[in-house]
Amino acid sequence: MTYQEKKSIVSLISAIFIFISFCLYMYPQYPEGGLDSSETFRYWGFFVLTLTVVSIVAHIVISIIFNILFRITTREKEPSFADELDKLIDLKAKRNSLFVFIIGFVTAMGSLIFNPWSQIMFIILIASGFISDVVGSLSKLYYYRKGV
Amino acid sequence: MWLALYLSYITIGKVSNMSKNLVGNHIRKLRFNHDEMTQQQLADKAGVTRQTIVALEKGNYSPSLELAFRISLAFNLPLEEVFFYGDTTYLKKQ
Numbered sequence: 639m640t641y642q643e644k645k646s647i648v649s650l651i652s653a654i655f656i657f658i659s660f661c662l663y664m665y666p667q668y669p670e671g672g673l674d675s676s677e678t679f680r681y682w683g684f685f686v687l688t689l690t691v692v693s694i695v696a697h698i699v700i701s702i703i704f705n706i707l708f709r710i711t712t713r714e715k716e717p718s719f720a721d722e723l724d725k726l727i728d729l730k731a732k733r734n735s736l737f738v739f740i741i742g743f744v745t746a747m748g749s750l751i752f753n754p755w756s757q758i759m760f761i762i763l764i765a766s767g768f769i770s771d772v773v774g775s776l777s778k779l780y781y782y783r784k785g786v
Numbered sequence: 787m788w789l790a791l792y793l794s795y796i797t798i799g800k801v802s803n804m805s806k807n808l809v810g811n812h813i814r815k816l817r818f819n820h821d822e823m824t825q826q827q828l829a830d831k832a833g834v835t836r837q838t839i840v841a842l843e844k845g846n847y848s849p850s851l852e853l854a855f856r857i858s859l860a861f862n863l864p865l866e867e868v869f870f871y872g873d874t875t876y877l878k879k880q
Binding site: 723 | 833834835836837838840841844845846847849850853
């Protein structure tokens with residue numbers, strides 16, 4: 639298995655791990671008040687912003703640890719640049735990821751029409767963000783294995 | 787938003803049709819004939835990663851014109867002796 643394939647798998651596992659851990663951490667802090675109270679909106683805002691920051695920092699840390707482990711185990715240096723194949727695969731993975739997020743965004747807006755209960759909209763938005771991240775990593779793995 | 791969804795769908799369809807790889811190559815054979823050059827050595831000469839050479843040899847990727855020229859230059863051969871256009875299914879079976 640090549641460096642890029644391993645990196646895609648690590649990225650996929652770390653995305654799932656970070657999201658589940660963060661959800662488990664935030665779930666007990668859910669406010670007890672009314673469904674549309676300002677406290678609830680603050681909670682969701684805090685959830686999204688914190689998740690973004692935490693996932694960026696965690697991804698960087700995991701990437702550094704992965705590179706160190708890769709060097710130790712394989713005694714090879716990781717590729718220091720992205721060539722045309724890497725860029726093409728990256729673009730295609732981002733396209734798939736964005737497509738999933740757009741579907742999630744439209745569904746979240748649609749949920750407001752059929753059920754004006756704001757919680758569902760936030761849950762769908764956050765879930766679509768997570769699924770789009772997973773789809774991006776899976777797409778990269780697929781394109782590196784099967785070709786473009 | 788629906789327009790963006792529709793355009794994405796169209797683009798995905800076009801890209802999947804384009805992905806039928808019809809550009810083949812003799813890279814593996816040429817490497818062997820050039821003092822058993824390694825994939826990494828060729829990658830260094832062509833300015834790409836080893837993964838790209840692996841994908842080319844498997845017939846999983848059609849290179850850009852620039853990369854095709856760089857690989858040909860690495861072998862000191864004209865482009866048509868390294869790459870060809872046609873059915874590449876037999877390459878994938880190898």
